[in-house]
Amino acid sequence: MKVIDHYHVLIQYLKETNHPIQTTIEQLSTILHCSIRNTKFILAKMQSLGWITWTPGRGRGNYSTISLEVEFESLVLEEAKKHTSIDESIAFIQQYQLQDDVQRTYIYTLFSELQQGEKEKNREKGDRLLFPSYRPLVVLDPYYVNRRSENHVMRHIYSQLVTYDEDRKTHIPHLAHYWTHSHFSEWTFHLRKGVLFHNGKELIAPDVIYSFKRHLQPQSAYYWITHWIEQITSLDQYTVRFTLKKPVPFFLHFIASLGGSIVPKGYMNQPVGTGPFQVKEQTSYKLTLVNFQSYFHLRPLLDEVTMYFFPTLYDNQHNNHFSESVNFYHYPYSGPKTDGLSQDTVIDKGSKLLTINMNSERTNDPYLRKAIYLALDPNKLIDDLKGNRFIPASRMDLHLEKQVNKERNTDEATDYLKMSSYNGETLTLYSYTGAGNELDGKWIQKRLADIGIRCSLHVYPYEELHERPLREQSDLLLGEQLADESMIYTYLSSLKGSHSLASHHLTDEVMKQLDDAFLDQHDCLEILQRIEKQLSMSHHLIYLYRLQQFAIHEERLENIQLNALGWVDYTKLWYKNTP
Numbered sequence: 001m002k003v004i005d006h007y008h009v010l011i012q013y014l015k016e017t018n019h020p021i022q023t024t025i026e027q028l029s030t031i032l033h034c035s036i037r038n039t040k041f042i043l044a045k046m047q048s049l050g051w052i053t054w055t056p057g058r059g060r061g062n063y064s065t066i067s068l069e070v071e072f073e074s075l076v077l078e079e080a081k082k083h084t085s086i087d088e089s090i091a092f093i094q095q096y097q098l099q100d101d102v103q104r105t106y107i108y109t110l111f112s113e114l115q116q117g118e119k120e121k122n123r124e125k126g127d128r129l130l131f132p133s134y135r136p137l138v139v140l141d142p143y144y145v146n147r148r149s150e151n152h153v154m155r156h157i158y159s160q161l162v163t164y165d166e167d168r169k170t171h172i173p174h175l176a177h178y179w180t181h182s183h184f185s186e187w188t189f190h191l192r193k194g195v196l197f198h199n200g201k202e203l204i205a206p207d208v209i210y211s212f213k214r215h216l217q218p219q220s221a222y223y224w225i226t227h228w229i230e231q232i233t234s235l236d237q238y239t240v241r242f243t244l245k246k247p248v249p250f251f252l253h254f255i256a257s258l259g260g261s262i263v264p265k266g267y268m269n270q271p272v273g274t275g276p277f278q279v280k281e282q283t284s285y286k287l288t289l290v291n292f293q294s295y296f297h298l299r300p301l302l303d304e305v306t307m308y309f310f311p312t313l314y315d316n317q318h319n320n321h322f323s324e325s326v327n328f329y330h331y332p333y334s335g336p337k338t339d340g341l342s343q344d345t346v347i348d349k350g351s352k353l354l355t356i357n358m359n360s361e362r363t364n365d366p367y368l369r370k371a372i373y374l375a376l377d378p379n380k381l382i383d384d385l386k387g388n389r390f391i392p393a394s395r396m397d398l399h400l401e402k403q404v405n406k407e408r409n410t411d412e413a414t415d416y417l418k419m420s421s422y423n424g425e426t427l428t429l430y431s432y433t434g435a436g437n438e439l440d441g442k443w444i445q446k447r448l449a450d451i452g453i454r455c456s457l458h459v460y461p462y463e464e465l466h467e468r469p470l471r472e473q474s475d476l477l478l479g480e481q482l483a484d485e486s487m488i489y490t491y492l493s494s495l496k497g498s499h500s501l502a503s504h505h506l507t508d509e510v511m512k513q514l515d516d517a518f519l520d521q522h523d524c525l526e527i528l529q530r531i532e533k534q535l536s537m538s539h540h541l542i543y544l545y546r547l548q549q550f551a552i553h554e555e556r557l558e559n560i561q562l563n564a565l566g567w568v569d570y571t572k573l574w575y576k577n578t579p
Helices: 003-014 026-031 036-049 071-081 086-093 100-125 148-157 205-217 251-255 368-375 376-383 409-421 436-451 487-496 508-519 522-539
Strands: 021-023 052-054 064-068 129-135 162-165 170-173 176-182 185-191 229-236 239-244 278-284 286-291 304-309 342-348 351-356 389-392 427-431 456-460 478-479 541-554
Touching: 003 026, 003 036, 003 064, 003 071, 003 286, 021 026, 026 036, 036 052, 071 086, 071 129, 086 304, 148 278, 148 286, 162 251, 170 176, 185 205, 185 251, 205 229, 205 239, 251 487, 351 389, 368 409, 368 436, 376 436, 376 541, 427 436, 436 478, 487 508, 508 522
Parallel strands: 129 304, 427 456, 427 478
Antiparallel strands: 021 064, 052 064, 162 170, 176 185, 185 239, 229 239, 278 286, 286 304, 342 541, 351 478, 351 541, 389 541
């Protein structure tokens, strides 16, 4: 054991610091599980380091005194600073269970005092971006996950046949350099030649077929995008044809989604794509992406992106520790602009959404839904929970929201509850861990209790939640409604997506209306907006708030562009280095 580990044992056993405690060398030997000879050596070492004051007793049987002079947390921080790299420091700190505020102080110390050393390495290794986040990204495969942080990273790892240009409101070539369709029911894509996966294999037609066919399994997060596919065939090594069950004018929206990410045939859950960055290291505390030198499109100017995961940053409202030291925040923490750092912000295009089950008898009461709606005042939620919860939301499309959000009245909520058929039943509220859902869920539970509605809260890990029969078990579902650059795709993925919460609560009739809208060549978006508005007006969809997303960065970091997910596009970033 290291000396610091022996000190940890002493402090756990003796508990007090800066206070003389009577003991014997034999007792300490037992505590440390060492021989008396080794115990004396350990104590001498600790005393030389200034960690303890040790006064041996004179004569056999006389008590000695020991005083622990250093708080263990402070000692860990000091020892962590002695390591020469962030990786070594993190590995050291994670050996010990420290208080959250101590870990926050550690992160502050780590990034402030080691950042200069990393800048020196930048000159040797190229332009690198390093930043903290709160949640490990252990799964980076669109088959398994459709979640904000993972989606953002996967956008940099994988490529699709086509991409959506938000400015031009149209799809443009990507892995496919050209495509045609026959009456929207048969789509043929011509692949670029020489495109390489991160493992060095060339992308060919069988890879495209494999990538889409794996989503035919109901377990896939993108199972829903295969609904219209009848057959996928290769005409040759670089030509793929999709035959659809019906004419689908907006089929390219599916092709351009993360579900349309092309992976190598035989893909075995390793994050291998053709995107601008490839995964160099993926652990529970660190994710490193490096520039893919053989990328088929424009090479990013950043050479490496590394995020370190600290769970203590989750929903952190004590961010001022870091705003003075970290040179970049990718995960959005609010805070004042500080000297030497610039700040870019954007209102999230997505929202926090509560859905009410249309298939449940208990919640198929308009008065009860109205009571729930009135009880959940977004302005109060934002004021109570703070963080980067920013403005109330009322519609899926930010641009369709009214400017004035009327404050909701709990007295009025109680009146509607009295008019309802509610008779004290316990409603079930389900959600997943992360994204502030735990705090939001508890807040909702309390607000409903205040007007007399019983509500049980069940929060599961993301993967486990989507394995549950939510349509049958949940009256309410809480989670993030994610946005995309395409509003058509935003509506469809939010309402029909296999991992969207709303899809578990909508009736078969509404789902058919959504399908019919997608088949309408001329009025698709208008019809989707009309359906969503009706669901909102009837309070089957209750929008709560939008986040304010942040990018706080060094002034020399250029071309900051926040995407539809509220994260910075790494492919656009570059450092302006001055002499």
